[in-house]
Amino acid sequence: MIARHTFAVKNENYSMKRLYISAFVALICLLTTRCAGPRITNAPKPPESYSKYEDTPLLSYLTVPVNIGVDELTRSLNKSTSGEALYEDFSFTDNNNDGLMLSIWKSQNISLSFYGNTIKYRIPLKIWVKKDLLFGAAAEAEGELALNFKTTYKLNTDWTIATETEVEWHEWLARPVLKTGLGSISVETVANVALNRSKRAIAKALDEYVAEEINLQPYVQAAWNAVQEPVLLDEQYQMWTKTTPLSISMTPIQTVGNAIQAKIAIECMNDVTFGKEPSFRPNSVLPALTMVDDVPEEFVMQFAAEVPFSEAERLAREAMTGQIFESGKNKVKIEDVRLWGSNDKVVVNTRLSGSFNGEIYFIGKPEFNAADNTIEVKDLDFHIDTKNTLLRSASWLFKGPIRKKMASAMEFPLAENIGAVKSSAQASLSGYEIQPGIILNGLLDSVGVQQVRVTPAGIRADLFSKGKVGVDVKGL
Numbered sequence: 001m002i003a004r005h006t007f008a009v010k011n012e013n014y015s016m017k018r019l020y021i022s023a024f025v026a027l028i029c030l031l032t033t034r035c036a037g038p039r040i041t042n043a044p045k046p047p048e049s050y051s052k053y054e055d056t057p058l059l060s061y062l063t064v065p066v067n068i069g070v071d072e073l074t075r076s077l078n079k080s081t082s083g084e085a086l087y088e089d090f091s092f093t094d095n096n097n098d099g100l101m102l103s104i105w106k107s108q109n110i111s112l113s114f115y116g117n118t119i120k121y122r123i124p125l126k127i128w129v130k131k132d133l134l135f136g137a138a139a140e141a142e143g144e145l146a147l148n149f150k151t152t153y154k155l156n157t158d159w160t161i162a163t164e165t166e167v168e169w170h171e172w173l174a175r176p177v178l179k180t181g182l183g184s185i186s187v188e189t190v191a192n193v194a195l196n197r198s199k200r201a202i203a204k205a206l207d208e209y210v211a212e213e214i215n216l217q218p219y220v221q222a223a224w225n226a227v228q229e230p231v232l233l234d235e236q237y238q239m240w241t242k243t244t245p246l247s248i249s250m251t252p253i254q255t256v257g258n259a260i261q262a263k264i265a266i267e268c269m270n271d272v273t274f275g276k277e278p279s280f281r282p283n284s285v286l287p288a289l290t291m292v293d294d295v296p297e298e299f300v301m302q303f304a305a306e307v308p309f310s311e312a313e314r315l316a317r318e319a320m321t322g323q324i325f326e327s328g329k330n331k332v333k334i335e336d337v338r339l340w341g342s343n344d345k346v347v348v349n350t351r352l353s354g355s356f357n358g359e360i361y362f363i364g365k366p367e368f369n370a371a372d373n374t375i376e377v378k379d380l381d382f383h384i385d386t387k388n389t390l391l392r393s394a395s396w397l398f399k400g401p402i403r404k405k406m407a408s409a410m411e412f413p414l415a416e417n418i419g420a421v422k423s424s425a426q427a428s429l430s431g432y433e434i435q436p437g438i439i440l441n442g443l444l445d446s447v448g449v450q451q452v453r454v455t456p457a458g459i460r461a462d463l464f465s466k467g468k469v470g471v472d473v474k475g476l
Contacts, residue, residue: 041358044385048340060301062266065470074112087205092132099132114255119151143176157288159217163207167199244269249290265295272305301465308458319409327396330355341454356394360386368449377410442469
């Protein structure tokens with residue numbers, strides 16, 4: 001009996017030791033777990049992938065009617081010819097040894113009239129003439145007359161103007177007088193002969209002068225270069241537009257009323273980007289002029305607009321980082337948001353801390369919402385693997401408002417600010433001075449979105465706009 005009792009006591013002591021050891025181990029494990037912090041649970045990560053698209057350039061066609069007032073052109077021409085001799089010949093041996101010296105200045109304003117591709121103009125002139133006489137003597141005369149010219153012109157492919165001028169007739173405003181030691185003698189007959197002989201030389205000199213002074217190339221080149229500079233449309237969202245012209249054509253110049261008119265058609269590519277100022281993609285070589293019979297009056301512009309993932313992440317972080325979502329005793333805080341593509345959809349990677357510590361994923365397809373004028377990630381929802389994870393470990397989060405809040409943050413300003421884009425573009429088309437005296441005016445009728453898709457760089461939308469634009473020349 002004593003031995004049996006002793007064995008029972010030993011067994012009881014052994015059981016108590018095992019119980020104490022088990023409780024101690026459990027306590028150590030509990031404390032260790034608490035000291036190590038909450039367990040991280042990441043939902044499976046959706047792979048990054050992109051659908052293949054044929055990225056053909058979006059070509060735009062900008063039609064610019066040009067209207068040049070004859071009065072303005074006349075004023076500019078008179079200004080450019082003030083104070084300078086139009087023709088000078090101080091040699092008796094020039095023009096096949098004609099024995100004549102001749103100098104011509106403009107005495108009054110020039111008058112112009114246009115008929116198709118022909119210009120008729122009247123130039124009042126002061127003339128000094130000196131004639132070589134026999135035995136080394138010479139006679140000198142002065143007078144004032146108006147020469148009436150006819151010039152036929154055409155535009156060359158290098159944007160210069162080629163002219164062919166002839167003197168139709170002349171009329172004396174002050175009859176020429178010969179200056180001699182004995183007094184002044186009228187020499188109208190001699191002057192007429194000298195003038196008739198010089199008409200061809202005068203016409204040639206005028207053609208050379210027009211070729212040098214009246215040249216469209218510098219103005220077209222300036223407009224060609226200026227249109228390529230990136231333009232900030234919206235400062236808040238850092239929305240930029242840039243244009244790359246490709247070709248240029250022009251209709252024949254016509255006379256309509258008291259103006260000469262033509263249409264210039266520019267084929268170009270346009271891009272809208274968000275974020276930092278885009279790199280300048282210059283195309284500084286002005287292409288050769290192509291003449292066409294007519295071009296549409298309305299311009300159509302297409303834009304390749306892209307919201308980079310970096311910019312979309314910035315906007316999403318501003319809206320969501322630091323947001324707290326609670327359900328009973330459970331609470332989570334959004335720490336970070338990242339985005340990438342999965343075929344034609346956008347993945348929104350969201351890192352949480354709190355009652356659920358880890359990463360979850362939303363997914364949705366970006367589309368244009370015409371009713372709200374927004375580009376949104378349509379039907380944004382938890383990724384299927386995230387759903388399964390949350391149903392096992394944090395179903396309260398799955399049922400909470402976080403999905404709707406994230407969906408509202410996935411609305412990007414591209415279409416939301418179409419009105420601002422239109423206003424900014426319209427402001428640029430209203431009284432924009434390309435060069436001093438060359439004014440651009442236009443009316444933008446509409447701006448819309450054609451399609452939205454996901455690219456490796458971000459969310460891309462193809463926009464289009466329609467309108468009318470014109471250029472008035474107030475001076476050259």
